[in-house]
Amino acid sequence: MKKQKWVSVLLIGLLLILAACSGKNAQPNASSETPAAGGSSSEAPSKEDVTIRMAWWGGQARHDMMNSLLDKFEEKYPHITVEREFGTENQFVEKLNTQAAGGNAPDVVQTSSFFLHDFVARNIHMDLDPLVASGDLNVSDFSEADVNGGKVDGKLYMISFGHNITGVIHNTTLFEKAGVPLPKNNWTWDDYFNTAQQLQKYLGKDAWASEDEGGTYRGFDMFLMQRGKSMFNGKALGFEKQDLVDWFSFWDKMRKAGVVPPAAIQAEQGDKPQEQSMLARGKVAMISKSSNQLKIFQKSTEDKLSIVSYPLNPSGEKVFPLIIAGAGISPDSKHPKEAALLLNFIVNESDAATIFRGEHGPQASKKMQDVILSNLGEPEKIEYKFVDDMLPITKPYPAMPAGSTSVQKLVLTENQAVAFGQKTIEQAADDFISQAQQILNR
Numbered sequence: 001m002k003k004q005k006w007v008s009v010l011l012i013g014l015l016l017i018l019a020a021c022s023g024k025n026a027q028p029n030a031s032s033e034t035p036a037a038g039g040s041s042s043e044a045p046s047k048e049d050v051t052i053r054m055a056w057w058g059g060q061a062r063h064d065m066m067n068s069l070l071d072k073f074e075e076k077y078p079h080i081t082v083e084r085e086f087g088t089e090n091q092f093v094e095k096l097n098t099q100a101a102g103g104n105a106p107d108v109v110q111t112s113s114f115f116l117h118d119f120v121a122r123n124i125h126m127d128l129d130p131l132v133a134s135g136d137l138n139v140s141d142f143s144e145a146d147v148n149g150g151k152v153d154g155k156l157y158m159i160s161f162g163h164n165i166t167g168v169i170h171n172t173t174l175f176e177k178a179g180v181p182l183p184k185n186n187w188t189w190d191d192y193f194n195t196a197q198q199l200q201k202y203l204g205k206d207a208w209a210s211e212d213e214g215g216t217y218r219g220f221d222m223f224l225m226q227r228g229k230s231m232f233n234g235k236a237l238g239f240e241k242q243d244l245v246d247w248f249s250f251w252d253k254m255r256k257a258g259v260v261p262p263a264a265i266q267a268e269q270g271d272k273p274q275e276q277s278m279l280a281r282g283k284v285a286m287i288s289k290s291s292n293q294l295k296i297f298q299k300s301t302e303d304k305l306s307i308v309s310y311p312l313n314p315s316g317e318k319v320f321p322l323i324i325a326g327a328g329i330s331p332d333s334k335h336p337k338e339a340a341l342l343l344n345f346i347v348n349e350s351d352a353a354t355i356f357r358g359e360h361g362p363q364a365s366k367k368m369q370d371v372i373l374s375n376l377g378e379p380e381k382i383e384y385k386f387v388d389d390m391l392p393i394t395k396p397y398p399a400m401p402a403g404s405t406s407v408q409k410l411v412l413t414e415n416q417a418v419a420f421g422q423k424t425i426e427q428a429a430d431d432f433i434s435q436a437q438q439i440l441n442r
Contacts, residue, residue: 047079050335052342053106055085056327057092059273061296062359069355073345080338090271093405100124100330107333108342111158112325113149113397114218114408121402125157125328126336132156136340138348139364146364149324149396159343160326164292164361164383165390166218166310168192173303174285178202185309185389186318189250192311196259199285210286211269211278212260212419214251215412219288219310221398223247226316230398231407235440237433238398244429248418255419263419275300290323291386292361295379305379307386322394325360362387403439410435 056066063086070082085106087095093115099105100122111119119125128150131137137159139147150158168183175182180198183191196209203209213219221231223243230238254260261269261278269278274293278284280300289297291307298305312318327346329339346352353368358376362384363369376384414428423431 049079049081050338051081051083052108052333052335052338053083053085054108054110054327054342055092055096055106056110057087057089059088059275059296061275061299062086065355065357065359069346069352070342072351072355073342076345076351077341080341082342088271088273096124097122097405103332105330105332107330107335107339108327109330110325110327113321113323114400115405116150116158116324116328117152117400118402118404119328120152120157123331126331126333128156128159128329128340131329131336131340136337137344141348141367142364143366145322145396146324149322150326152399158324158326158328159347160324160364161347161356162292162325162358162360162363163387164290164323164325165320165387165394166222166288166323167291167307167386167390168286168288168310169279169294169297169305169307170286171279171282171284171301171303172306174199174203174282182306183308185386187308187311188314189311193250193254193257193259196254196286197257200257200259203285207283207285208261208278209259209284210254211284212251212255212263212266212415213288214248214254214419215415216288217408217411220244220247220411222310222320223313225319225321225398226313228317232398232400232404232440235401237436237440241429241433244432245425248415248425248428251415252418252425263416263421266419267416279305290325290361291383292325292359294383294386295377298379306382309390318393320390320394321397322391323361323397326364358384401440403442406439407436410439 054070056062066086067084070084074080074082086092096105096109105124109119109124111125128137132139139159142160146160146163147156149163150156150160170183172182178199180195180202183195199209217231224230224239227243229243232238251260260266261284274280274296277287277297277300279287279297282301282303288310294305294307310320327343329336329343333339346356347363347365348368350368350371353363353371357372358369358380410432414423414432417423418425418428
């Protein structure tokens with residue numbers, strides 16, 4: 001009888017424990033139940049603790065901002081931990097290519113118009129359309145340009161963080177001290193050269209009017225677009241040898257005029273972040289960069305900076321490429337829904353917008369742009385006005401084939417060979433075309 005009573009008590013205790021566990025599991029978890037902003041997911045992300053990885057490039061200011069952003073995300077979604085990988089742009093691309101080849105790419109990968117097609121070809125980004133259809137990703141408030149800029153062959157692979165346009169960031173303080181008129185939008189290549197010569201008279205021997213940008217593929221591509229061409233045409237080069245000869249020749253003229261740093265100093269600059277750049281250190285007065293970088297450079301110097309359009313060929317096409325920056329999700333990700341939740345947080349939630357503050361230019365979401373508009377600083381206001389002024393003459397960035405990132409590096413390699421006196425301009429152009437064709441025909 002005592003034994004039966006003991007068994008009954010034990011059974012009742014077990015039933016009470018099971019009921020309590022059942023009740024606990026039935027309690028909603030507010031942070032993990034939150035659907036993707038702007039839409040409800042057909043299948044909510046797993047409530048289990050998961051870890052995802054995110055990789056991006058940039059200088060220290062961007063790293064600090066991204067860490068604050070991801071801290072906020074983890075605070076809101078405590079079941080998700082985000083491991084962070086970052087470095088300079090070249091470091092990022094080289095490491096990512098190695099990771100992707102080994103099937104170990106991060107879950108969320110920063111990308112842009114410059115890398116998107118190559119990353120898709122390398123299977124670094126997955127098709128995001130199913131996640132949009134399920135409501136895990138919301139792009140309903142995005143501008144058409146931002147949505148289309150994330151597509152390859154009609155499929156969405158990149159969620160836009162914002163759009164920007166390459167221009168010439170310049171030190172207006174140095175211009176004023178030198179008594180040289182400030183450049184204006186739609187200036188020509190002759191204007192650029194003449195302005196550099198005037199600045200150099202003031203700067204002397206320890207600083208230069210401009211960086212040597214003969215090795216920048218972005219500059220070369222804009223130079224080609226003014227001629228109605230682009231760096232690539234499908235899986236082939238989209239220009240002739242003479243175009244490259246003309247490009248290298250302009251920068252060779254700048255070197256011979258002494259308005260850009262000597263080859264050794266320019267090569268030493270390499271891939272240094274904005275905070276360590278020659279512009280930030282007052283060693284150059286002009287540099288071509290994406291418009292969204294104006295605010296980053298401005299934080300690194302007490303001199304006042306501004307931005308104008310890239311030089312134009314007066315007899316050529318008046319057009320600039322619109323650059324979309326964003327991120328995609330790796331096909332190897334074991335947690336695509338959590339990765340989507342992170343992307344959706346960055347582009348669609350006001351908590352994120354107040355931290356992100358248009359890091360890559362005006363944001364894709366009009367609602368998020370309105371969130372930060374009244375709190376923009378002076379550099380952002382200059383940047384946004386520049387983008388608005390240039391938008392009417394922009395077009396989507398030309399598509400780039402697999403291997404394009406390797407071809408882009410050749411522009412720098414061959415320009416350096418000319419700068420160091422290792423090759424003539426003709427030899428550098430021939431070698432570029434030969435190597436580029438080998439890469440594209442693989």
